[in-house]
Amino acid sequence: MKADVPPSGPPLVELKGISKRYGDLLANDGIDLSIEPGEIHALLGENGAGKSTLVKILYGVIEPSAGEIRWEGRPVTIGSPVEARALGLGMVFQHFSLFDELSVAENIAVALSNEWSLSTVRSKLGEISRTYGLALDADRAVWTLSAGERQRIEIVRCLLQNPRLLILDEPTSVLTPQEAEHLFTTLDRLSAEGCSILYISHKLEEVRRLCRRATILRAGRVVATIDPRASSAREIAALMVGNEVGEVRTDAPHQVKGEILRVSKLSMPPDGLHGQALRDIDLVVRSGEVVGIAGVAGNGQSELFAALSGERLADRADAIVIAGKPSGTLGIDARRRLSAAFVPEERLGHAAAPSHRLSENTLISHAAIEVSRSGFILMNAARRVARSIVQSFDVRTPEGDPQARKLSGGNLQKFVIGREIIRKPNLIIVDQPTWGVDAGAARLIRQALVDLSREGSAVLVVSQDLDELFEVADRMAVIHQGILSPLKPIGEWTKEAVGLEMLGVAQAQGGTRAV
Amino acid sequence: MRFELTPRTNISPVMRAVAPVVAFITAFLIAGFVIWLMGRSPIAAFDVYVLQPLSDPWSLQELVVKATPLALIAIGLSYCFRANLWNIGAEGQYTMGAIFGSWLALNTHGTDAGLWVLPLMLLLSILGGALYGLIPAFLKTRFGVNEILTSLMLVYVAQQILDYLARGPWRDPKGFNFPQSVTFDPAATLPSILEESRVHYGAIFALVAILVTAVILGRTLFGYRLKLTGDAPRAAQFAGFSARSTTLAVFAISGGLAGLAGIVEVSGQIGQIQPSISNNYGFTAITVAFLGRLNPVGILIASLVVALTFIGGENAQILLKLPLDLTQAFQGILLMCVLAADAMVSYRIRFATRGGGK
Numbered sequence: 001m002k003a004d005v006p007p008s009g010p011p012l013v014e015l016k017g018i019s020k021r022y023g024d025l026l027a028n029d030g031i032d033l034s035i036e037p038g039e040i041h042a043l044l045g046e047n048g049a050g051k052s053t054l055v056k057i058l059y060g061v062i063e064p065s066a067g068e069i070r071w072e073g074r075p076v077t078i079g080s081p082v083e084a085r086a087l088g089l090g091m092v093f094q095h096f097s098l099f100d101e102l103s104v105a106e107n108i109a110v111a112l113s114n115e116w117s118l119s120t121v122r123s124k125l126g127e128i129s130r131t132y133g134l135a136l137d138a139d140r141a142v143w144t145l146s147a148g149e150r151q152r153i154e155i156v157r158c159l160l161q162n163p164r165l166l167i168l169d170e171p172t173s174v175l176t177p178q179e180a181e182h183l184f185t186t187l188d189r190l191s192a193e194g195c196s197i198l199y200i201s202h203k204l205e206e207v208r209r210l211c212r213r214a215t216i217l218r219a220g221r222v223v224a225t226i227d228p229r230a231s232s233a234r235e236i237a238a239l240m241v242g243n244e245v246g247e248v249r250t251d252a253p254h255q256v257k258g259e260i261l262r263v264s265k266l267s268m269p270p271d272g273l274h275g276q277a278l279r280d281i282d283l284v285v286r287s288g289e290v291v292g293i294a295g296v297a298g299n300g301q302s303e304l305f306a307a308l309s310g311e312r313l314a315d316r317a318d319a320i321v322i323a324g325k326p327s328g329t330l331g332i333d334a335r336r337r338l339s340a341a342f343v344p345e346e347r348l349g350h351a352a353a354p355s356h357r358l359s360e361n362t363l364i365s366h367a368a369i370e371v372s373r374s375g376f377i378l379m380n381a382a383r384r385v386a387r388s389i390v391q392s393f394d395v396r397t398p399e400g401d402p403q404a405r406k407l408s409g410g411n412l413q414k415f416v417i418g419r420e421i422i423r424k425p426n427l428i429i430v431d432q433p434t435w436g437v438d439a440g441a442a443r444l445i446r447q448a449l450v451d452l453s454r455e456g457s458a459v460l461v462v463s464q465d466l467d468e469l470f471e472v473a474d475r476m477a478v479i480h481q482g483i484l485s486p487l488k489p490i491g492e493w494t495k496e497a498v499g500l501e502m503l504g505v506a507q508a509q510g511g512t513r514a515v
Numbered sequence: 516m517r518f519e520l521t522p523r524t525n526i527s528p529v530m531r532a533v534a535p536v537v538a539f540i541t542a543f544l545i546a547g548f549v550i551w552l553m554g555r556s557p558i559a560a561f562d563v564y565v566l567q568p569l570s571d572p573w574s575l576q577e578l579v580v581k582a583t584p585l586a587l588i589a590i591g592l593s594y595c596f597r598a599n600l601w602n603i604g605a606e607g608q609y610t611m612g613a614i615f616g617s618w619l620a621l622n623t624h625g626t627d628a629g630l631w632v633l634p635l636m637l638l639l640s641i642l643g644g645a646l647y648g649l650i651p652a653f654l655k656t657r658f659g660v661n662e663i664l665t666s667l668m669l670v671y672v673a674q675q676i677l678d679y680l681a682r683g684p685w686r687d688p689k690g691f692n693f694p695q696s697v698t699f700d701p702a703a704t705l706p707s708i709l710e711e712s713r714v715h716y717g718a719i720f721a722l723v724a725i726l727v728t729a730v731i732l733g734r735t736l737f738g739y740r741l742k743l744t745g746d747a748p749r750a751a752q753f754a755g756f757s758a759r760s761t762t763l764a765v766f767a768i769s770g771g772l773a774g775l776a777g778i779v780e781v782s783g784q785i786g787q788i789q790p791s792i793s794n795n796y797g798f799t800a801i802t803v804a805f806l807g808r809l810n811p812v813g814i815l816i817a818s819l820v821v822a823l824t825f826i827g828g829e830n831a832q833i834l835l836k837l838p839l840d841l842t843q844a845f846q847g848i849l850l851m852c853v854l855a856a857d858a859m860v861s862y863r864i865r866f867a868t869r870g871g872g873k
Contacts, residue, residue, distance in 0.1 A: 022521070309753075311752055311753065331755060331757075332752075332753065332754075332755045333755035336755070342753070344753060346749070349747045349749055349750060350747075350749045350750055350753055351750070351753065352747075352750060353743055353746050353747035353750045354746070354747065355746050355747075356742075356743070356746065356747075360739065363736070363739050363743075363754070364743070364750055364753060364754040365754070366736060366754065366755075367754075367755055372736045375735050375736050375737065376734055376735050376736070377734055377735060377736055377738075377739060379734075
């Protein structure tokens with residue numbers, strides 16, 4: 001499955017036999033990859049497949065254990081990001097490295113060498129913004145910007161240095177569909193001007209939209225180099241995962257019955273300077289249905305989760321009613337005792353303690369699982385629970401009862417979701433159920449949530465992944481700047497309508513605000 | 516050239532067990548080198564520091580007496596440190612416990628108050644230490660003040676109060692103006708375990724505290740709460756463990772145990788109130804807690820080892836004219852060696868040359 005690219009001189013960059021070993025783990029195993037000038041090349045793979053390691057090697061952040069990098073046919077050693085930039089590499093990381101308090105221009109100037117004064121940056125910024133349609137206000141403070149705008153800063157920062165190769169790591173994970181389309185246009189233009197792009201993603205559709213060649217990694221090795229437009233999404237996913245990925249089945253007969261969760265007029269001040277306030281949130285989740293909440297990151301999702309879980313208390317008990325009981329002022333344990341379950345966005349450090357064994361991590365839900373008696377830990381019971389979660393949810397573990405951090409992202413997510421589902425809660429609230437999780441694990445998690453609802457539980461899924469919500473949700477709403485849009489059956493939403501709500505356009509146009 | 520620490524994937528239990536032994540040997544070698552530089556024989560010093568105290572019955576008792584307050588305080592501190600809360604003020608809580616307990620001893624002085632005095636003194640000392648420990652905890656939970664600063668500064672406050680009491684209201688009128696109180700009555704004195712022995716009941720308290728702590732930390736939800744709070748504070752909150760009550764609880768516990776150590780020392784050892792009632796126990800116990808890796812049995816062993824350096828240091832001062840500061844230096848060297856050995860068990864050190872892909 002090798003795609004044909006007409007050879008015209010040496011490739012811009014060529015990786016030969018790159019390997020990186022961490023202890024016993026081979027993160028990269030003899031990887032070959034070449035990128036032609038002006039090519040948009042996709043690097044596809046599940047989480048943990050070795051994409052980030054490879055890119056960090058290319059960008060000089062880490063040293064390879066073996067292998068060779070050739071730049072325009074000439075062997076080079078890239079010892080640091082500074083050397084990488086001098087060579088003509090630019091990188092936009094998945095997690096932005098910006099100073100919230102500084103302005104756009106200041107953030108760019110800080111990252112550049114000293115020859116750049118603030119005024120040169122400002123004029124250059126205007127120039128690049130116009131050329132590539134990357135609208136940015138040089139004097140706005142970064143904390144007032146959306147994720148899409150922040151990403152533009154990172155991109156402009158790279159473009160100012162006239163890169164020959166631009167690396168983007170999961171760039172659309174924080175963007176609305178419209179913002180993503182805008183990004184693609186920019187990338188197309190860059191490519192047309194001869195700038196090569198290495199595009200890292202696990203979203204197949206956008207890779208097919210952008211790229212003519214894709215290198216697929218699995219478990220640290222290249223499994224195929226293909227033309228993504230010539231293969232179906234199913235085939236590519238199968239290459240990434242190593243077997244066929246099925247679809248989530250939502251057709252099991254189910255009955256939507258009484259309401260389990262009712263949120264009415266829930267408002268909360270922001271938590272800290274850059275938090276998002278919640279404003280008059282109304283929401284009902286009934287037994288037997290999956291309700292989805294879409295939205296761009298940072299629009300109040302984590303605040304909503306904290307309010308619903310009881311990690312932050314509301315000022316009125318009746319703002320949140322769980323199973324008929326006003327719970328707004330109850331703590332998380334009391335809510336768990338009402339048969340509610342919660343899975344936060346962060347796996348490591350929030351849902352699970354990284355250095356603790358899986359059995360110990362079951363103790364985190366001690367209020368709802370039988371793992372303690374009159375203050376004493378029932379360690380055998382905890383081990384038994386951990387074992388049954390591992391078995392029921394196909395959690396792949398390196399040993400019997402490993403530390404949470406030894407699990408891959410997908411396996412740990414299966415564990416923390418399994419920990420809550422296994423006790424058949426009447427209500428489960430999940431924030432980003434499959435964020436950064438491989439396709440196989442994502443399917444299993446989505447199916448488990450749907451199945452739980454079909455057995456009569458109420459399921460609330462907060463997600464930035466629209467495809468996921470369209471796959472699992474029966475009803476959906478969009479959150480924007482702490483305001484929740486009306487909740488509508490999934491069939492009544494189109495992606496465009498969701499996108500408009502995500503941008504707040506629908507609200508501004510006076511869209512209906514009723515539940 | 517630079518060096519990197521890479522985590523070891525498989526940590527062998529043998530290495531874990533051998534590490535402290537290697538650390539001890541290294542510490543002795545370093546200390547021996549320093550002593551050699553000072554023109555004394557390292558072998559003679561080793562004999563005076565270690566072998567003599569361990570072969571002499573009187574010194575062995577003294578070892579237990581000195582280890583008692585260290586173990587009591589360190590075991591309390593282990594609650595705080597496990598939860599990543601930094602109580603540096605055990606010395607102050609120790610002093611305040613001694614003051615609370617001594618208040619009863621001095622107020623029943625000369626009366627025929629009976630058996631109830633001593634138990635009540637012990638309870639008062641725990642209360643005093645706990646209340647004093649709760650001050651930094653409250654300041655942290657209520658106003659977000661850094662507990663390291665407040666607990667440390669409160670040490671000096673407690674010491675000034677003690678100084679005032681010893682020189683002022685509590686001074687023995689018949690004491691020739693020496694800044695000290697009357698000697699405690701037998702009813703207010705912690706008895707020895709055996710007759711003609713210097714080892715008092717404080718040693719039993721320390722052992723009980725160690726056993727109870729071993730159970731609490733290893734087997735109870737409260738123990739897990741501390742571990743989770745220390746290792747992953749957000750997960751602890753998610754588990755329903757409020758950071759506020761955890762902070763208050765561990766400061767109360769460690770303050771209480773430090774307070775108990777204070778009265779045990781005053782009532783079992785010194786027998787009166789004076790401006791100085793501590794051998795720096797409250798600060799040294801921090802070293803003890805970490806030498807013992809915050810593990811109850813480890814703390815028991817570490818308290819005996821550190822007590823040995825105290826006694827050996829005094830001997831060396833007398834016999835070899837070595838400065839007492841050397842003792843503190845040695846305690847520091849020992850702690851560094853143990854921490855370094857632990858780090859080398861968990862991590863592999865690698866020297867890397869820039870740019871080389873080796």
